[in-house]
Amino acid sequence: MRENRIRLDGGFHNDVFFIEEIGKVVRISNASKTKEMVLQEIEWMNFLYEQEVAVPKPEMHLEDENGRVRAYFGFVKGDMLDARNVLHWNEKVFEQWGKTLGRMHVLSKNFEVKKLYRPAWTVENTDVFDIRENLSSWLKDYYDRLMHSLWAFESTESTFGLIHNDFHQGNLIITSDNTITTIDFDDCAYNWYAQDIAVAFYHAYWQHSSYNGNIKAFPRTFMDHFLTGYQTENLLHEDIVEQIPIFLKLREIFLYQLFTRKWDKNNLEEWQSYTLLDLEEKIKNKTPYAGISDFSIYV
Numbered sequence: 001m002r003e004n005r006i007r008l009d010g011g012f013h014n015d016v017f018f019i020e021e022i023g024k025v026v027r028i029s030n031a032s033k034t035k036e037m038v039l040q041e042i043e044w045m046n047f048l049y050e051q052e053v054a055v056p057k058p059e060m061h062l063e064d065e066n067g068r069v070r071a072y073f074g075f076v077k078g079d080m081l082d083a084r085n086v087l088h089w090n091e092k093v094f095e096q097w098g099k100t101l102g103r104m105h106v107l108s109k110n111f112e113v114k115k116l117y118r119p120a121w122t123v124e125n126t127d128v129f130d131i132r133e134n135l136s137s138w139l140k141d142y143y144d145r146l147m148h149s150l151w152a153f154e155s156t157e158s159t160f161g162l163i164h165n166d167f168h169q170g171n172l173i174i175t176s177d178n179t180i181t182t183i184d185f186d187d188c189a190y191n192w193y194a195q196d197i198a199v200a201f202y203h204a205y206w207q208h209s210s211y212n213g214n215i216k217a218f219p220r221t222f223m224d225h226f227l228t229g230y231q232t233e234n235l236l237h238e239d240i241v242e243q244i245p246i247f248l249k250l251r252e253i254f255l256y257q258l259f260t261r262k263w264d265k266n267n268l269e270e271w272q273s274y275t276l277l278d279l280e281e282k283i284k285n286k287t288p289y290a291g292i293s294d295f296s297i298y299v
Contacts (some may be wrong), residue, residue, distance in 0.1 A: 009170075010116065014186060018075060025056065025073045026066050029186065035062055036071045036117040041052050041185050044118075044162060047111050053103055054181040066083035076181045081169035083207035088174055091225045096180050097200065098229030103166060104182070105193050105240040106234040108161035118162065120190035125150055128189050129250070134257045142283065143253050144247055150192065158237040165189045167196040168203035194240045198247035207292050241295050252279055 005017035008025065015028040029038055039128040045058045050114045057074035064070065068107045081088045083099075121128040126147035135143055151158065164171070204222055230236060256279040265270055282289075 003054065018035060022296055023075055024059075027071050027073065029069045029071070031068055033069055033186075034117070035069050037063060038071055040112075040113060040117045041188050044114075045128060045185050048104060048107060051103075051107050053107065054100065054179050055185075056181065056183055062133075073183075076173050076175065076183065078173040078175035078181065081168070081172045081174055081180070083204070084211045089198065089208070089212070091221065092182070093174070093178075094204075094222050094225035095229035096178075099178050099232055100182060100229075101196055101200065102233030104159065104164065105196070105230075108163065109157045109161055110296075112206050116190070118189050121150070121160075125259075126150070128191050129254055129255060130255050134261060135253070137258070139253060139283070141249070146253075148238035149213060149246055150243065153239050153243065155192075156237075158235055159192065159194075159239045160192050162188060163191050163193060163196045165191055165195060165199075167199050168204070169200075169207065176269060181254035183249065192240070192243055192247070193237075194243035195247045197226075197230070197240065198244050199251060201244070202248055202251045202289065216290075219292060223295065227298055234290075236299065241299055244295045245288060245293055249283070249286070252283050252289070255279060 004020045006020065008016040014064070015032045017026050018024075019026055039060075039062060041060070042058045043058060045055050046060065048055050049057055056076050059072040062069055079085075081093070083089050103247055119128045126144075132140060132143060140143060164182065164185060166184065169184070171182060171184040173183060175181060183250070192231065200224065201219075205218060208218050208222075212218075214221075216257075227236060243282055256276065259272070259279075262275075281287075
């Protein structure tokens with residue numbers, strides 16, 4: 001009997017379904033993901049799960065589906081974090097959000113692999129996002145300068161490790177008992193911890209400014225509570241704080257090239273046209289995200 005698949009949001013890259021017969025989520029990765037890459041992601045998730053971090057329980061066996069890797073995960077019943085829902089969008093949730101990330105980062109220090117299959121930032125290969133070839137010349141130069149600026153920082157277990165790499169509210173599920181579960185580790189990579197914090201703030205501010213008021217007050221409200229939660233689990237090294245503006249600008253470049261490639265330029269909705277123009281202007285003008293160039297004010 002054919003599986004009864006219910007399509008879930010797989011983002012831009014994967015096909016994700018809920019299979020009713022077995023009560024599990026199946027993800028068919030895009031063709032660029034090898035079995036070894038996916039297996040290391042699953043091993044990382046399983047390590048976190050065994051350390052009682054709220055992530056979907058992964059199954060260790062993988063299957064082939066028309067040349068793509070098929071993986072299974074436990075189904076998490078709940079809702080995506082929603083900036084329009086006051087039950088989701090409040091100081092207590094922001095603190096738990098940061099605590100969750102701090103826990104993952106501190107555990108990253110104890111996760112060991114015999115051979116590396118996930119993407120990894122190095123001085124020799126800074127393009128951990130694998131987007132450089134998709135950038136126009138003016139964007140490549142700026143992207144390279146931002147990546148090279150990270151050379152000034154020492155890579156230590158306090159600043160660098162295996163991270164989620166896409167840690168925004170769209171990859172967080174809040175359950176009936178107010179537990180935050182992190183999903184979609186498909187982009188996990190060896191990268192700077194500041195990347196995860198920057199992505200969390202970037203998308204939180206973006207959604208908040210789109211749907212809610214008190215925009216000027218939000219950065220302090222969010223960062224104060226997010227970083228308070230983070231520091232209950234992991235040391236917030238001063239280099240992490242200094243790197244956040246770099247990764248916020250890198251996020252703008254990443255999203256700009258992603259939207260440019262994935263959206264139909266001949267049939268853009270009004271909000272899509274605005275988003276692309278806004279991103280291009282902020283990148284060209286090197287505008288600090290949310291007007292913040294120094295995040296030490298929140299520490």
